[in-house]
Amino acid sequence: MLLTVVCVQLIWGLVGLRESVAQNATGKDEWWRDTFIYQVYTRSFKDSNGDGVGDLNGITSKLEHLVDLGVSAVWLSPIYASPMVDFGYDISNFTAIDPIFGTIDDFTRLIARAKALKLKVVLDFVPNHSSDTHPWFVKSVQRVKPFDEYYVWKDARIVNGTRKPPNNWLSQFQGSAWEWNDQRKQYYYHQFTARQPDFNYSSTALQEEMKNVLRFWLNRGVDGFRIGAINYLIEDSHFLDEPKSSSASFLPATDPNSLKHNYTVDRDQNYDILQAWRRVLDSTNGTRKVIMTEAYTTPYFTMKFHQHGSNIPFNFNLIRNIKLSSGALGCKGVIDGYLNELPSGALPNWVVGNHDNRRTGSRLNSRWIDQINMIAAVLPGVAIIYNGDEIGMIDRPMAWNETLDPAGINAGPLNYKFKSRDSARTPFQWDNSTSAGFSSNKKTWLPVNSNYKTVNLAIQKTQPYSHYSLMKKLISLKKNPILRNGTTETTIVHYAYLAIVRRLQNQSPVVLLINVHKTLVRYDIAAFINAPDKMTVYAANSWANISVGAQVDMTNFGIDGYGAVILI
Ligand code: GLC
Ligand code: CA
DSSP states (O other), X not given: OHHHHHHHHHHHHHHHHHHHHHHHHHGGGOTTTTOEEEEEOGGGTOOSSSSSSOOHHHHHHTHHHHHHHTOSEEEEOOOEEOOOTTTTXXXXXXXXXXXXTOOHHHHHXXXXXXXXXXXXXXXXXXXXBOOTTSHHHHHHHTTOTTGGGXXXXXXXXXXXXXXXXXXXXXOTTSSBSEEEETTTTEEEEOSSOTTSOBBOTTOHHHHHHHHHHHHHHHXXXXXXXXXXXXXXXXXXTTOOOOOBOTTGGGSOTTOGGGBOOTTTSSOTHHHHHHHHHHHHHHTSOSSOOEEEEOOOOOHHHHHHGGGGTOSEEOOOHHHHTOOTTOHHHHHHHHHHHXXXXXXXXXXXXXXXXXTTSOOXXXXXXXXXXXXXXHHHHHSSSEEEEETTGGGTOOOOOOOGGGOOOHHHHTTHHHHHHHHXXXXXXXXXXXXXXXXXXXXXSSSOSSOXXXXXXXXXXXXXXXXXXXXXXXXXXXXXXXTSHHHHHOEEEEEEETTTEEEEEEEOTTSOOEEEEEEOSSSOEEEOHHHHHTOOSEEEEEEEOGGGOOOTTOEEEGGGEEEOTTOEEEEO
């Protein structure tokens, strides 16, 4: 076992070496290194025209907020023409702006303003599927060449005279992944809703179309892409049934987790396609282009993206693997596990939130909001935050009849709460005016969280220990040379404290200390982590009850329960 681990690491090491040589040659223009990247969920950031849905002009009007924060880039969730079945992730024209978000001229103005503010703009690229209203799909149904092969079509299986889907594959959004089309007299495959047919990447014409989509937006000045659902691009060509998973016996047969996705997820050729896109981006002039990839998968398949052109293969460990029960030991395990798996030379990244997951304060609890932000800041590499993370927004629970997300609706009234992503997608809370300053309209596409009178940006700007004030300090700390170049140690101090220590030779370290206990505990931390006897508080959460700028005696260190401090 140990031997295999060593061998695997050796192989990773070698592959990593090749990559890091290539990166070092151009490393200087990797503007995303040691920065925060900020995700805007377009529908929920800022509504400029009072229709209750966020839009491009709204985003442009608020770019200064991102400059104040100090993030390097804004990633926009889909802005393209869409029937909005999956709220923009079902695209009917990859090179047009949806009228609800504005026009291409609005987009041009957004890019110009961002450039003037030295903010990079990253777009969402959704290459796994289109909307069923996309003209390509309409022509595919009609078997017009070459569109006939743009999607995954299969004949029905006839069992005892009745029509059945070609195999047992299940959609991520519940039920068969196959939908019958009565016009073409075949089933088409859809990993997500039936209104989102999957593309067939064995069509070279389709491959070219998608490269042209990238070129279209690159020519309009974007600085890179976040590629969604990239591990679903390719399906095995034998179309065999997938085996049942170990949880099959206690899940409904319609639940995708009841199958082992041997033939539909994480296929090798996904990585070849990514490399082809990398080449498209690299042959574009101007600033270096970033690729961020989204794949909820194992460490092995995540790390593999590093060698195939992704600069930021999203690391969802902070979201998926830190639990309330983790304790200092569990947190250390999650952090070390990821860092140890990284190929040498590869850039780490830490995703704090996004539109597909519950927010920190609701997934864990409100005491963890700052702590997770601080962990992402102090660890090496890029942090990716979601709009609202900087003010500690929490989920707004939804009733069944308020549910809009297809992932929730398809799960039905009993289970929608476990699957719906609506609660984390509510409008951004700017201030305490109508609809939290998001819209002049009292009615917004998803309801505003009722806590907006106390949780909003305007108030938090006036509070020195707010989530916002802390986040600003964290973002600026990323640029500190000790964080950029220092070593990383994670230590557990008497089970009460998780310590992350960043060190550069001959310099005083940067130390994050998180009290995971309910009460104050005191220790000689200086000796334990080899830190100076006296350190200064650079930042603290409100639970720590300690002033920024205060001198701390590290030989007798103690902060209140759930407190977290960064010391320099
Ligand atoms: C991406 C998006 C998610 C969407 C899915 C299917 O993973 O993040 O919101 O539902 O693609 O389109
Ligand atoms: Ca609007």
